Amino acid sequence: MSASVPPGGFAAPKGIPEYVGPEFTTVRDTLIREADRAGYAHIELPVFEDTALYARGVGESTDVVSKEMYSFDDRGGRSVTLRPEGTAGVVRSVIEHGLDKGGLPVKLRYDGPFFRYERPQAGRFRQLQQVGVEAIGVDDPALDAEVLAVADAGFRALGLRGYRLEITSLGDATTRPQYRTELTRFLEKLDLDEATRERARINPLRVLDDKRPEVRAQLDGAPLMVDHLSDEAAAHHAAVKRHLDDLGVAYVENPWMVRGLDYYTKTTFEFVHDGLGSQSGIGGGGRYDGLMAELGGQALSGVGFGLGVDRTLLACRVEEAGHDAAGRVEVFGVPLGDAAKDRLVGIVGALRRAGIRADLAYGNRGLKGAMKAADRSGARFALVLGDRDLEAGEIQLKDLADGSQAAIALDGAAAAVDRALQDG
């Protein structure tokens, strides 16, 4: 087969954003930094797993599993799936390597790309980037609060203000079946379209967060999970809120909130930003009591979150937050002629070895063009070198912010530049 360049040239696959420059990396790393401070160890996970892991872990009835997975057979005939979320993979790894046989909780953090085959729109991508944490093995409301505080700290570290944390409790296995029956009975009496009726049959809770006004209107007076909690779940929920108050984490209760993944119990939450259009969730998560056992491990509880890096970056742009004005380099070399360039190549190398970010004007540009490039690089200083300076054994150090310029000795120029940067 002879591959050809498509009309209009090659393009990235549909729905996949690409990020050039430091903006993305800064947002991602800042979001998860607090997890490191709270003792969560980094775990690097496979980008694809056995399809059955997600079918069983995330839940067959979820849209994510039933119609959004990138699944395919590998060359050995095994069905594998590009990971649509992080928790199932973390839990699988914990079980496989017996991490839950040591001290509990097991605290892990991860970051990277996830994949869902959806129709792209603002803030919704087929390859999405997330950071996340999981704390497995201890069912303690204080741990729920810690996880929430770690996520909140990530958003705050970026300077974001226009978001809110919504929380609720999805209860536990002792009362959820009764509640579900009651809700189903309520939904059966409503006038709903076929697709929604089907959804009500498969997962009635999902109907509660329908956005359509004609559906919303009918949901008035629907039974809510928070009114049907077991004593233990209610106590857990109250304790989480108390801890959040102590930690100074602001939240609002949203008893209508539902999660799209089946494994959540008790504490459930979502971070919502109002400046992003339709896809307003910038992070979410909660506690999962049954997942470890469901995937063949001990019956241990866990709690975690996933934060959307793509959407958080959009939020930063909306709020004009999170950007650092740091230039591409700190020092930029401007050579006049070949002899000067020979010498500057060495000086730039010495600067880099000293840990200073440095670049120079390549391509034998004119002085004006080279200065322009220096300006554009964002450098604090330009190093201008010509024949006249070489003869005098000097090099011109120009401060690009105020335009001042001074000659410094060519020998040991790198060290002198280092000192100038420290002073500045």
Next chain:
RNA sequence: GUGGGUGUAGCUCAGUUGGCAGAGCACUGGGUUGUGAUCCCAGGUGUCGCGGGUUCAAGUCCCGUCACUCACCCCA
């Protein structure tokens, strides 16, 4: 998966009843042969998303198709 909008220069976009393909920004060079961010001058680039059709003539009208985009659904 469903519905709406948009595809013209690297970017943002104009392009009239069908009649030579345009502007601003950006980029490169020069004004100023040793000085950037201001100013002035000059320069270049287009499969007008793609494929058909109508016409003497299509960026413009018709059909198809693809892509992007927004919303529903769903979710980070």
